Amino acid sequence: MTDRSPTxxxxxxxxxxxxxxxxxxxxxxxxxxxLKPPYQVAMDETLxxxxxxxxxxxxxxxWNWAAPCVVLGRFQxxxxxxxxxxxxxxxxxxxxxxxxxxxxxxxxxxxxxYSIVAPESxxxxxxxxxSYEFFDSWIIESLRELGVDAWYVPLNDITSSGGKIGGAAQxxxxxxxxxxxxxxxxxxxxxxxxxxxxxxxxxxxxxITSAEKRVGPLxxxxxxxxxxxxxxxxxxxxxxxxxxEGAFLKEELEDLRERVEKKFATREWVYFLP
Amino acid sequence: xxxxYKTPGGKLVIVDFDVIAxxxxxxxxxxxxxxxxxxxxxxxxxxxxxxxxxxxxxxFAERIRMDMHPDATLLGTSPEGIAxxxxxxxxxxxEEEK
Numbered sequence: 001m002t003d004r005s006p007t008x009x010x011x012x013x014x015x016x017x018x019x020x021x022x023x024x025x026x027x028x029x030x031x032x033x034x035l036k037p038p039y040q041v042a043m044d045e046t047l048x049x050x051x052x053x054x055x056x057x058x059x060x061x062x063w064n065w066a067a068p069c070v071v072l073g074r075f076q077x078x079x080x081x082x083x084x085x086x087x088x089x090x091x092x093x094x095x096x097x098x099x100x101x102x103x104x105x106x107x108x109x110x111x112x113x114y115s116i117v118a119p120e121s122x123x124x125x126x127x128x129x130x131s132y133e134f135f136d137s138w139i140i141e142s143l144r145e146l147g148v149d150a151w152y153v154p155l156n157d158i159t160s161s162g163g164k165i166g167g168a169a170q171x172x173x174x175x176x177x178x179x180x181x182x183x184x185x186x187x188x189x190x191x192x193x194x195x196x197x198x199x200x201x202x203x204x205x206x207x208i209t210s211a212e213k214r215v216g217p218l219x220x221x222x223x224x225x226x227x228x229x230x231x232x233x234x235x236x237x238x239x240x241x242x243x244x245e246g247a248f249l250k251e252e253l254e255d256l257r258e259r260v261e262k263k264f265a266t267r268e269w270v271y272f273l274p
Numbered sequence: 275x276x277x278x279y280k281t282p283g284g285k286l287v288i289v290d291f292d293v294i295a296x297x298x299x300x301x302x303x304x305x306x307x308x309x310x311x312x313x314x315x316x317x318x319x320x321x322x323x324x325x326x327x328x329x330x331x332x333x334f335a336e337r338i339r340m341d342m343h344p345d346a347t348l349l350g351t352s353p354e355g356i357a358x359x360x361x362x363x364x365x366x367x368x369e370e371e372k
Contacts, residue, residue, distance in 0.1 A: 102306035
């Protein structure tokens with residue numbers, strides 16, 4: 001895991017080109033009220049669609065959680081990923097997001113998650129793989145400013161000398177791209193492996209046998225509070241690329257409620273793969 | 275039956291299925307891979323549905339490749355990776371029968 005190979009962002013010319021792209025559009029920072037898990041995953045779809053139609057411009061938001069949950073990737077099956085009985089016992093809700101990738105166990109104060117939504121034109125000409133690193137490059141830089149020795153591992157991981165920090169996933173809809181990333185801030189020891197099924201095959205190319213040993217939550221690597229880290233990340237983005245504060249549109253909040261009710265809170269969606 | 279395969283440096287793909295009268299049935303593919311566009315997802319399992327379980331890996335992979343839209347992109351796994359998971363499921367199933 002500490003194997004450190006140069007990635008795209010280590011090439012100064014490419015970094016400069018990425019920075020020009022980020023600066024070429026007007027970014028809006030959206031509010032981060034604590035939302036119940038189905039609302040958080042629905043909000044991504046709402047914002048992806050309102051960005052696709054041009055109702056709003058490129059945006060970024062950090063997530064706050066009103067309850068613990070497991071967020072399944074679009075193509076994961078419940079029984080292969082989750083000890084459902086333990087999750088239920090501990091009041092951990094199951095939700096499914098619109099992007100692929102792996103299951104995350106979320107404790108409200110334990111994770112830092114952000115979503116970026118932009119027109120696909122922002123990443124025109126890039127491979128999927130390049131666009132993943134592009135959207136996380138500023139987070140790696142802001143982590144380094146905080147003294148965390150972080151780097152990117154393609155396709156979609158952020159790691160550090162202290163262990164894996166987080167991972168990203170993307171979805172694309174009607175000409176808009178959603179990129180969201182979750183980082184571990186702190187973890188209750190033992191809880192990850194109690195709730196998530198992480199088999200030997202999943203770890204087969206990692207050279208380790210325990211999923212928990214693999215993770216290096218930020219709290220182990222810095223004394224800073226979660227909010228301080230988030231504010232630093234926002235400040236970094238604002239300084240580098242410009243960022244204005246904005247609000248959700250009335251239409252978006254209506255769309256959100258409808259999407260939760262008709263899709264994200266339904267058993268049909270959560271158990272899309274049982 | 276149940277087979278898993280993690281592409282080294284990539285993602286995990288899981289195939290759950292039955293073999294009925296020598297053919298793959300009730301094929302369900304899952305995992306932490308990415309697929310664009312996501313609407314292409316049902317094609318992955320329908321491509322294997324009813325396929326002769328005695329075929330080799332390359333034939334399983336070929337079925338998936340043939341059915342996938344040419345512009346669809348799998349990230350972190352591949353038709354070959356899915357075929358490997360099927361093969362492992364079949365082998366584990368045979369072990370259980372013994």
